[in-house]
Amino acid sequence: xxxxxxxxxxxxxxxxxxxxxxxxxxxxxxxxxxxxxxxxxxxxxxxxxxxxxxxxxxxxxxxxxxxxxxxxxxxxxxxxxxxxxxxxxxxxxxxxxxxxxxxxxxxxxxxxxxxxxxxxxxxxxxxxxxxxxxxxxxxxxx
Numbered sequence: 001x002x003x004x005x006x007x008x009x010x011x012x013x014x015x016x017x018x019x020x021x022x023x024x025x026x027x028x029x030x031x032x033x034x035x036x037x038x039x040x041x042x043x044x045x046x047x048x049x050x051x052x053x054x055x056x057x058x059x060x061x062x063x064x065x066x067x068x069x070x071x072x073x074x075x076x077x078x079x080x081x082x083x084x085x086x087x088x089x090x091x092x093x094x095x096x097x098x099x100x101x102x103x104x105x106x107x108x109x110x111x112x113x114x115x116x117x118x119x120x121x122x123x124x125x126x127x128x129x130x131x132x133x134x135x136x137x138x139x140x141x142x
Contacts, residue, residue, distance in 0.1 A: 002051070003095040005076035010053035012079055014043055014090070018099040020137045021092045023117060026107035028066050032077065036115035037105075039092040042137045048079065048088040087134070103136050104128070 001019070004011040021041045029038035053071070057078055060068045069080035077091040092100060104122040111117075122136060 001095055001098055003079075003090070003098075005053070005071035005074050005078055005094060007071060007074035007076070009056045009073045010071045010076075010078045011051040012090075013049045013051055014095070015047045015049070016043065018101065019043065019090075019092070019095075020103040021100050022104040022106055022133070022137065023102060024106040025111035025115065025117075027110055028062070029107075030110075030112070032068055036112055037117050039102075041090050041092055041100075042082055042087045042134060043090055044138065045081075045086040045088060048090070104133065106133075 001014045001016055002011065003014070019041045021039050023037040023039055025037045030036065032038065056072045057069050057080075058072050059070070059080070065083075067080065069078050070076060071078055076094065078094065079088045079090045081087075082089045092098060102118075104124065105117075106124050106127050108123050109125045127133070128136075
């Protein structure tokens with residue numbers, strides 16, 4: 001499964017046939033994406049491979065620990081190493097033709113009233129523990 005930023009300068013590949021994703025409804029993700037919720041997944045380090053453009057990635061860090069990695073050319077969100085663990089966070093919208101199952105909805109306490117996103121799947125009022133989220137996301141990814 002391949003993915004890229006909008007301009008194609010940053011490209012990557014996942015050695016998976018399907019992925020589990022979460023939708024996050026928090027204010028930070030809404031502001032980062034400009035949408036009602038962000039769609040992301042976490043994959044193991046050994047299932048992720050950069051194809052090109054890793055040197056064209058910039059990043060921004062908020063004092064709370066929130067980070068944003070993006071293409072220097074087009075500004076698209078791009079994958080990034082997940083907080084010192086052997087995982088990569090991947091913005092699902094950057095994948096070409098993914099086979100996706102939504103398995104969790106985070107920060108429903110911040111979901112905007114105008115969102116039409118079905119948020120019934122594994123609904124969390126805030127954020128589950130990292131261990132719980134990893135169990136849900138990485139389970140059955142092949």
